[in-house]
Amino acid sequence: MPAVSTFPDTQDAAARAICAQHGNRPDALLEILHETQSQFGFLSDDALKAIAHALNISRAEIHGVVTFYHDFRREAPPGHVIRLCRAEACQAVGAEALAHHAEKRLAGNPSVGLEAVYCLGNCALGPAALVDGELKARLTPAAFDALVAELEAKA
Numbered sequence: 001m002p003a004v005s006t007f008p009d010t011q012d013a014a015a016r017a018i019c020a021q022h023g024n025r026p027d028a029l030l031e032i033l034h035e036t037q038s039q040f041g042f043l044s045d046d047a048l049k050a051i052a053h054a055l056n057i058s059r060a061e062i063h064g065v066v067t068f069y070h071d072f073r074r075e076a077p078p079g080h081v082i083r084l085c086r087a088e089a090c091q092a093v094g095a096e097a098l099a100h101h102a103e104k105r106l107a108g109n110p111s112v113g114l115e116a117v118y119c120l121g122n123c124a125l126g127p128a129a130l131v132d133g134e135l136k137a138r139l140t141p142a143a144f145d146a147l148v149a150e151l152e153a154k155a
């Protein structure tokens, strides 16, 4: 006989509480999704089911909203995030080659996420990146690997 948990799913309970704070109003869907995601870092299936039920709207409607806005995550975020600048000034000093190197280096690594950004205001010191929110300048593939090794050691 399979074990049955008597504990409510925390995202499910949190999502219902957030919906209640907004009076279970369907027009508050975006705010509810943002607040739910800010608590957990992503939107689980259980959270979306709870929101659909509380707001009395279809899961297809919620799915449409969640997939339309790129800020919403459907999976738990990685522990670390590298945002690599892909804009023109950084491209001129090797950002594209660095991005290819980074993609290969991080392939299959669930603990470090790689995202593209388009200008970090550090154009004179490219290629630039934000590593867990900290600005890094003049990145080379070797410097990138050293940063990743530091992040992996912290994971």
Ligand code: FES
Binding pocket: 085, 086, 087, 088, 089, 090, 091, 118, 119, 120, 121, 122, 123, 126, 128
């Ligand atoms: S173009 Fe990369 S920081 Fe501005």
